[in-house]
Amino acid sequence: LAEPGPGDTPRTTADAAPLVWFADTQAPTLAGHPGRADAVVVLARPGTDTGALADSVRRALKDSGAHVHTGNDRGAVEDPLLGHARQNLLGIGGSFGGIATFVAVFTAAGTVALSVSQRSREFALLRAIGATPRQIRRAVASEALLVAPFAGLLGSLPGIGLAHWWFGQLQDRGAIPQAVDVHVSALPPLVAVGLGLLTALGAGWAAGRRPARIKPGQALTEASVERSRPGPVRTAVGIAALVGGVFLTGLSARSAGDDAAGAALGVVMSFMLAVALLGPLLARLGVGLLGLLLRGAGPLARLAA
Numbered sequence: 001l002a003e004p005g006p007g008d009t010p011r012t013t014a015d016a017a018p019l020v021w022f023a024d025t026q027a028p029t030l031a032g033h034p035g036r037a038d039a040v041v042v043l044a045r046p047g048t049d050t051g052a053l054a055d056s057v058r059r060a061l062k063d064s065g066a067h068v069h070t071g072n073d074r075g076a077v078e079d080p081l082l083g084h085a086r087q088n089l090l091g092i093g094g095s096f097g098g099i100a101t102f103v104a105v106f107t108a109a110g111t112v113a114l115s116v117s118q119r120s121r122e123f124a125l126l127r128a129i130g131a132t133p134r135q136i137r138r139a140v141a142s143e144a145l146l147v148a149p150f151a152g153l154l155g156s157l158p159g160i161g162l163a164h165w166w167f168g169q170l171q172d173r174g175a176i177p178q179a180v181d182v183h184v185s186a187l188p189p190l191v192a193v194g195l196g197l198l199t200a201l202g203a204g205w206a207a208g209r210r211p212a213r214i215k216p217g218q219a220l221t222e223a224s225v226e227r228s229r230p231g232p233v234r235t236a237v238g239i240a241a242l243v244g245g246v247f248l249t250g251l252s253a254r255s256a257g258d259d260a261a262g263a264a265l266g267v268v269m270s271f272m273l274a275v276a277l278l279g280p281l282l283a284r285l286g287v288g289l290l291g292l293l294l295r296g297a298g299p300l301a302r303l304a305a
Contacts, residue, residue: 039077075179085176092170099268101195106272108148108196109203116140116207123211133212140208144200152193159192160184230280238277245270 028034044053054070061068075082116123123136167182230238245267252263275282291305 079177079179081177082180085180088175089170089180092175095262095265098265102269102272104192104196105199106276108199109206110276112140112144112200112203113207115143116204116211120211123208127211127215136212137205137208140204141201144197144204148197148200149193152196153189155196156189156192159189230277234277235281238274238281241270241274241277245274 022030028036031038042053042057044050050070054068058068069077123131126136163184164182167176170176171178171180248263248266248270252260252267255263294301294305
């Protein structure tokens with residue numbers, strides 16, 4: 001780097017990257033390619049259009065291999081640490097974003113499916129009095145269209161606040177430099193709302209498919225009798241997911257860096273899948289354990305058990 005001039009202020013704050021200044025005669029030699037420059041700064045007159053100036057510079061440097069940066073894009077050129085911060089944010093954000101998306105999709109799908117299954121008798125009665133399969137599916141879709149956008153917008157509000165808190169924690173721990181600012185655009189909330197809506201519609205379509213297709217008499221019969229246990233295929237896949245989660249937990253504990261982050265994402269997905277598939281068995285186990293405690297607390301507690 002060239003020696004600062006009389007009007008320049010060297011960056012000595014803790015927020016900036018560590019810098020070492022050399023005289024103009026020494027900097028080209030130390031750079032390793034005397035007579036050539038790594039970066040050229042173009043200062044425009046006040047009122048000059050940035051886009052037009054950038055286009056003219058690109059035309060002047062055509063086929064030279066040089067890149068033109070304007071606005072916030074200049075940060076990665078001026079401070080090399082910002083490039084590393086970008087990679088860290090993309091990696092950490094991708095990992096957390098994948099986990100959050102998986103959790104949200106599972107939660108929304110499970111909620112809609114539970115809501116439809118709890119009203120199986122209602123749908124059976126509607127089928128018995130002449131409701132068509134299309135009307136049943138339309139009823140479920142209408143509920144999703146009314147509830148999902150509102151729920152997504154309501155959930156985005158604390159999400160924006162948590163994003164600023166999480167960003168500050170990364171800066172306090174030195175994961176990203178202080179010069180980086182958090183900026184939340186309208187795109188993430190819109191993506192979250194759209195993803196939640198599509199998940200609710202898909203879950204509603206899957207859960208309402210059977211009560212909409214079966215015959216009215218058969219619907220009333222099935223609605224009066226609940227399944228006592230999950231099927232063998234569902235149980236086998238759930239056990240496999242549980243074993244996979246335990247294996248990935250050990251793998252994540254023995255790994256470091258990107259390998260540990262990748263394994264941690266697999267741990268969350270495996271255990272969530274196991275809980276979703278083995279939910280009836282886990283619920284029965286929980287009820288049994290609580291029942292042992294309740295049965296010794298009097299007649300009302302035994303009735304509750």
